[in-house]
Amino acid sequence: xxxxxxxxxxxxxxxxxxxxxxxxxxxxxxxxxxxxxxxxxxxxxxxxxxxxxxxxxxxxxxxxxxxxxxxxxxxxxxxxxxxxxxxxxxxxxxxxxxxxxxxxxxxxxxxxxxxxxxxxxxxxxxxxxxxxxxxxxxxxxxxxxxxxxxxxxxxxxxxxxxxxxxxxxxxxxxxxxxxxxxxxxxxxxxxxxxxxxxxxxxxxxxxxxxxxxxxxxxxxxxxxxxxxxxxxxxxxxxxxxxxxxxxxxxxxxxxxxxxxxxxxxxxxxxxxxxxxxxxxxxxxxxxxxxxxxxxxxxxxxxxxxxxxxxxxxxxxxxxxxxxxxxxxxxxxxxxxxxxxxxxxxxxxxxxxxxxxxxxxxxxxxxxxxxxxxxxxxxxxxxxxxxxxxxxxxxxxxxxxxxxxxxxxxxxxxxxxxxxxxxxxxxxxxxxxxxxxxxxxxxxxxxxxxxxxxxxxxxxxxxxxxxxxxxxxxxxxxxxxxxxxxx
Numbered sequence: 050x051x052x053x054x055x056x057x058x059x060x061x062x063x064x065x066x067x068x069x070x071x072x073x074x075x076x077x078x079x080x081x082x083x084x085x086x087x088x089x090x091x092x093x094x095x096x097x098x099x100x101x102x103x104x105x106x107x108x109x110x111x112x113x114x115x116x117x118x119x120x121x122x123x124x125x126x127x128x129x130x131x132x133x134x135x136x137x138x139x140x141x142x143x144x145x146x147x148x149x150x151x152x153x154x155x156x157x158x159x160x161x162x163x164x165x166x167x168x169x170x171x172x173x174x175x176x177x178x179x180x181x182x183x184x185x186x187x188x189x190x191x192x193x194x195x196x197x198x199x200x201x202x203x204x205x206x207x208x209x210x211x212x213x214x215x216x217x218x219x220x221x222x223x224x225x226x227x228x229x230x231x232x233x234x235x236x237x238x239x240x241x242x243x244x245x246x247x248x249x250x251x252x253x254x255x256x257x258x259x260x261x262x263x264x265x266x267x268x269x270x271x272x273x274x275x276x277x278x279x280x281x282x283x284x285x286x287x288x289x290x291x292x293x294x295x296x297x298x299x300x301x302x303x304x305x306x307x308x309x310x311x312x313x314x315x316x317x318x319x320x321x322x323x324x325x326x327x328x329x330x331x332x333x334x335x336x337x338x339x340x341x342x343x344x345x346x347x348x349x350x351x352x353x354x355x356x357x358x359x360x361x362x363x364x365x366x367x368x369x370x371x372x373x374x375x376x377x378x379x380x381x382x383x384x385x386x387x388x389x390x391x392x393x394x395x396x397x398x399x400x401x402x403x404x405x406x407x408x409x410x411x412x413x414x415x416x417x418x419x420x421x422x423x424x425x426x427x428x429x430x431x432x433x434x435x436x437x438x439x440x441x442x443x444x445x446x447x448x449x450x451x452x453x454x455x456x457x458x459x460x461x462x463x464x465x466x467x468x469x470x471x472x473x474x475x476x477x478x479x480x481x482x483x484x485x486x487x488x489x490x491x492x493x494x495x496x497x498x499x500x501x502x503x504x505x506x507x508x509x510x511x512x513x514x515x516x517x518x519x520x521x522x523x524x525x526x527x528x529x530x531x532x533x534x535x
Contacts, residue, residue, distance in 0.1 A: 308352030
């Protein structure tokens with residue numbers, strides 16, 4: 050029996066593949082036609098082929114649960130999400146604009162703090178920021194670039210508008226899964242990659258390497274670049290190892306490195322010490338250097354901050370960049386764009402309520418059953434309240450948390466997130482909500498944006514939680530040049 054799209058309810062909200070009248074969107078038409086010709090048995094074979102590829106390729110992720118680390122196979126749905134290339138080019142320009150403004154903001158915050166003096170961002174937002182690093186004040190990394198790698202999460206509402214949900218500038222993860230999703234997709238649908246102009250994501254590692262090499266303090270030499278990982282028990286270790294392998298650089302842990310009396314960073318090798326020029330760190334600020342931050346850290350390198358401040362080594366993302374990875378500061382990004390660039394934001398934020406504002410805080414507490422409440426600096430979907438799905442006890446608990454520390458919370462309305470079909474075990478298709486994490490690489494003078502990004506999808510019907518650590522799955526994202534208007 051062939052796949053029956055007639056039973057697919059695409060009119061509940063904006064669907065990524067189908068218009069409200071049930072016809073495929075222009076960029077998705079070839080994919081839908083191709084799937085329509087498949088029998089349930091053929092689709093099941095495709096699904097099994099994807100599962101086999103995931104096992105053979107060793108694609109996994111780690112979930113922390115009840116004090117244990119559980120390594121799980123990557124949950125992947127074979128039906129890709131499709132975005133028209135013309136829409137994506139406009140979106141990418143908005144992401145570039147955003148990355149430029151965020152880098153201006155971080156550079157300003159550790160220098161003159163003009164945006165605070167101008168009253169665009171209230172000083173108390175910075176005063177209570179847990180990711181502001183006084184050790185970075187007065188330092189100027191090359192090009193005043195602090196956030197070299199940014200992952201901004203996008204969601205689409207029921208009207209089809211793309212919103213920025215949050216910006217990830219500390220150690221944004223997920224890009225390896227974006228590329229691996231594409232590898233799986235090519236194995237499942239090789240014929241479609243010949244028939245459709247699907248824009249590539251496979252070149253990310255090359256762009257990342259070039260971005261990192263640009264940071265080397267010893268220009269003209271062949272830079273030594275390393276990826277600093279917390280180790281095998283970190284939930285993103287698969288990605289750390291994958292990126293190092295793809296770029297052909299060393300994957301290191303703290304004890305592999307040391308800072309010598311010349312304030313340069315060295316790597317221990319079987320051939321002796323090798324000077325390191327660039328560290329792509331996947332370790333949080335507070336753990337990268339026990340001399341500068343947490344004395345008990347076993348993950349970092351003593352003296353690394355000293356070497357960085359003296360310009361002997363580059364670090365990406367720069368220490369302190371996480372000051373902009375704050376969901377309260379996120380709410381000011383449109384104002385930052387206006388202030389630093391003199392432009393209106395090309396991508397809107399999700400409307401946000403700042404609990405540090407007394408009036409907005411009262412509104413949030415009075416409407417907890419209608420809002421999503423987020424702590425300023427959590428990630429992975431932890432610590433949130435999804436109001437419409439919460440209990441009275443949970444709302445009372447969050448009201449107490451907000452009153453105790455209003456600076457730490459902001460709230461947003463629950464959008465009617467867009468959907469895309471996923472393939473069920475019985476061969477049918479059902480809509481699931483999803484988001485998108487594109488990645489922006491910033492270099493002096495320009496920014497590279499991935500063609501699409503990592504699409505995360507809620508595997509449970511009606512759920513808005515897409516994080517892998519919370520049971521979400523993933524899809525390949527196809528940016529398709531359909532040759533028409535978006």
